[in-house]
Amino acid sequence: MKNSLFLDAALSKATVRPPVWMMRQAGRFMPEYWEIKNKYSFLEMCKTPEIAADVTMLPIDLLGVDAAILFSDILVTGEAMGGDLSFTQGVGPKFANPVRNQKDIDNLQTDVLDRLQYVADAIKVIQQRLNGNVPLIGFAGAPFTVMSYLVEGGSSKDFKLTKLFIHNHPQLAHQLLQKIALVTIDYLNMQIAAGVNAVQLFDSWALSLSWDDYKEFSHKYNVEIIAKLNRKDVPVISFCKGSSVFAPLMAEAKPDVVSIDWNADLKNIKQSLPKGIAVQGNLDPHILYADKSVIKERIHRLFKRMEGENGFIFNLGHGIMPDIPFDHVKYAVEVVKDWRASS
Secondary structure (H helix, E strand, C coil), X not given: XXXXXXXXXXXXXXXXXXXXXXXXXXXXXXXXHHHHHCCCCHHHHHHCHHXXXXXXXHHHHHCCCCCXXXXXXXXXXXXXXXXXXXXXCCCEXXXXXXXXXXXXXXXXXXCCHHHXXXXXXXXXXXXXXXXXXXXXXXXEECHHHHHHHHHHCECXXXXXXXHHHHHHCHXXXXXXXXXXXXXXXHHHHHHHHHCCCEEEEEECCHHHCCHHHHHHHHHHHHHHHHHCCCCCCCCEEEEECCHHHHHHHHHXXXXXXXXXXXXCCHHHHHHHCCCCCEEEEEECHHHHHCCHHHHHHHHHHXXXXXXXXXXXXXXXXXXXXXXXXXXXXXXXXXXXXXXXXXX
């Protein structure tokens, strides 16, 4: 690996500067992404290894980040299990057959790796193109987040149906979550076998849960997944919206890295975690809308706060929004990479 900054930081080793990658770094803020997207549907892009590789490589070639992340979606596991998944511009993901009762759960399958083989194929193509220059991050959606889409039938602002499901029918919820967890373990281990250098577990909607519900309906399954990964020399990153609240529990699952949202002081979180757990984050992505002088000042402020802390990966508290100017994102990466010279 010619650039091991990301892997070293993920394993809490000293680095000359923080490595940088950004969630949704290969996405809608890039004109080059739209050149591809206008030719294919989103699922076609995910399921065609050469196209997935093209999109994965965009931020490596155009931004110069320190890690690539597989171009895919957290809901491919739900689709493989039997969800009728579609993506509509301006609407987002939809499952035409939402999961609401015992029969719906029974209809979902768990022996589905053959339906996800296109992901392993994409990983092999991407690694050929990366040629050891930077590491490749694989990922999966955490069970609670995937369940929320299956139960709601798509995106939700209040997760009302999901919360009614876990509160009124907890036994059914646990059946569903266990099925998703089994698929997620197999899926991430398949990615590791195919050659990813790290994996991230996305529990994007955990913030909708209370502390007790998070422990019961999210954390429990994340612990099981991380414990069953073939993770030798493959760092595991745990991410959720709400990580500034749930970080102590997230650390109990024993990931290598906890990815932190922008609502907390990153150094305080880092020092509260067990030794050997790195942190990732935690710039507010809205900062990237601001003037470049502001972007630089905020990144430098964060870096000065984290000075002396091994195990720090620079990222956003969540993903890049689609209307953030590309040159602002590129500038942010340059500021990070110039840190040694400017500090």
